[in-house]
Amino acid sequence: MKPRFIDPFTPNRPIDDPDRFFGRADPVNEMVDSLFQIKSGNPKHTIITGDRGVGKSSLLTQVHLTANGDNRLSDRLKIDRGVTKYNFLSIWHDVDATQSAYDLAMAILSKFESAFKKFVSSVNLEIDLAGFGKLGRDKNNPINMTQLIDEFVSRISKVDAEARKNKKDGVLIFIDELDRIRSDSMISSFFKLTSERLARENLKQIGFICAGITGAVQKLEEEHSSILRTFRDVPLPRFNKNEGQEILADGFAKANHTCNMQDLTNKSYDVTVGLPEPIHLLGSEMLSVDTDGILDSADFDNAIKKIVTDVRKNKLASLLKKAGGGKYQKIIEAVASYEKKIVPLDYIARSINQEQSQFSTNMATLLEREILFKPAIGHYAFTDPMLKEYVKANGVLALDD
Numbered sequence: 001m002k003p004r005f006i007d008p009f010t011p012n013r014p015i016d017d018p019d020r021f022f023g024r025a026d027p028v029n030e031m032v033d034s035l036f037q038i039k040s041g042n043p044k045h046t047i048i049t050g051d052r053g054v055g056k057s058s059l060l061t062q063v064h065l066t067a068n069g070d071n072r073l074s075d076r077l078k079i080d081r082g083v084t085k086y087n088f089l090s091i092w093h094d095v096d097a098t099q100s101a102y103d104l105a106m107a108i109l110s111k112f113e114s115a116f117k118k119f120v121s122s123v124n125l126e127i128d129l130a131g132f133g134k135l136g137r138d139k140n141n142p143i144n145m146t147q148l149i150d151e152f153v154s155r156i157s158k159v160d161a162e163a164r165k166n167k168k169d170g171v172l173i174f175i176d177e178l179d180r181i182r183s184d185s186m187i188s189s190f191f192k193l194t195s196e197r198l199a200r201e202n203l204k205q206i207g208f209i210c211a212g213i214t215g216a217v218q219k220l221e222e223e224h225s226s227i228l229r230t231f232r233d234v235p236l237p238r239f240n241k242n243e244g245q246e247i248l249a250d251g252f253a254k255a256n257h258t259c260n261m262q263d264l265t266n267k268s269y270d271v272t273v274g275l276p277e278p279i280h281l282l283g284s285e286m287l288s289v290d291t292d293g294i295l296d297s298a299d300f301d302n303a304i305k306k307i308v309t310d311v312r313k314n315k316l317a318s319l320l321k322k323a324g325g326g327k328y329q330k331i332i333e334a335v336a337s338y339e340k341k342i343v344p345l346d347y348i349a350r351s352i353n354q355e356q357s358q359f360s361t362n363m364a365t366l367l368e369r370e371i372l373f374k375p376a377i378g379h380y381a382f383t384d385p386m387l388k389e390y391v392k393a394n395g396v397l398a399l400d401d
């Protein structure tokens with residue numbers, strides 16, 4: 001048996017260790033600029049956007065660390081912070097699908113209240129949560145947006161005053177999973193109106209720092225007032241081949257394994273398309289199937305096999321089912337059969353033997369169901385790149401329409 005080691009890969013959680021956070025020098029620099037601008041009274045509300053699994057929560061985590069005085073990442077990337085270190089008052093909130101603008105505002109205020117219990121020794125911050133709670137007591141009575149913003153901003157201004165008293169750089173509200181909000185939640189309007197009101201009341205050291213999946217954020221944009229005009233958008237691209245390779249090589253070295261695959265860079269890119277989540281999954285499973293401390297092509301193939309027949313089997317199977325029956329499965333089969341991950345629409349048309357117009361609504365549905373995404377006009381790819389490997393191994397489902 002080979003010696004036990006700690007798995008250096010973390011497919012299931014964001015990167016919190018700055019030393020294991022790869023690439024991203026430009027986005028990190030932009031985020032640090034947001035911190036600097038907010039500290040300087042020039043608020044830049046910011047939203048990190050990108051595909052599922054591209055690393056949004058990881059970047060948000062790193063910014064949160066930096067905002068609270070951890071300089072490891074900005075030092076390593078040689079980024080000018082503009083200050084020795086940051087000392088913001090901040091809270092973190094993960095949105096969930098059931099939340100309305102009121103729920104979000106309430107959650108933010110409650111978190112500040114408990115944050116104050118931790119940080120502030122002298123005074124007990126009184127932001128009258130109970131009074132705010134009365135706004136939302138009657139669930140059937142939609143709260144007037146103006147009133148909600150009034151009450152929220154007046155309480156946030158108390159948080160701001162306390163932050164100043166405690167010599168903080170300002171107040172940051174971190175919000176992850178913004179794509180989960182429903183378009184009727186009014187959260188989009190809440191952001192726009194709140195940020196305008198904060199500026200008008202000269203509360204300029206308060207910033208929202210958010211993250212959400214690109215398509216979903218743009219959808220909000222269409223349906224509601226312009227989040228992206230109020231917020232600076234920091235888009236996160238997928239990793240390139242070499243960055244993906246670096247993540248794998250670093251993990252293998254940390255686990256004291258060597259890798260003798262000459263073509264790992266290309267082969268791993270083929271199955272992961274540069275998404276760090278599957279890169280971590282692949283690395284983790286290669287280490288787990290290997291028996292001799294030397295990673296080779298057989299370990300690579302076995303890792304893929306294990307992912308599609310075991311580790312990710314249930315997730316991939318339900319994804320395939322969620323795609324729908326009949327023509328949907330034919331389209332999936334066509335996408336999986338193409339030699340590359342990114343598939344031109346005319347290839348799909350030829351494979352299923354239909355005119356593009358005959359299945360364009362099916363394609364739109366597959367995008368909406370998050371089975372496919374559209375990396376370029378007229379091109380499609382699986383949201384979860386392992387779905388391709390799954391279909392290659394298991395075929396598609398015989399479901400009726």
Ligand SMILES: Nc1ncnc2c1ncn2[C@@H]1O[C@H](COP(=O)(O)OP(=O)(O)O)[C@@H](O)[C@H]1O
Nearest residue numbers: 010011014021022053054055056057058276277
């Ligand atoms: N900069 C990075 N360097 C290395 N691994 C990363 C990086 N960003 C994300 N990851 C990894 O990718 C996966 C997805 O990251 P996460 O931040 O949860 O993505 P998202 O929030 O966009 O869905 C996680 O396994 C995480 O460990």
Ligand SMILES: [Mg+2]
Nearest residue numbers: 056057058177
């Ligand atoms: Mg996330």
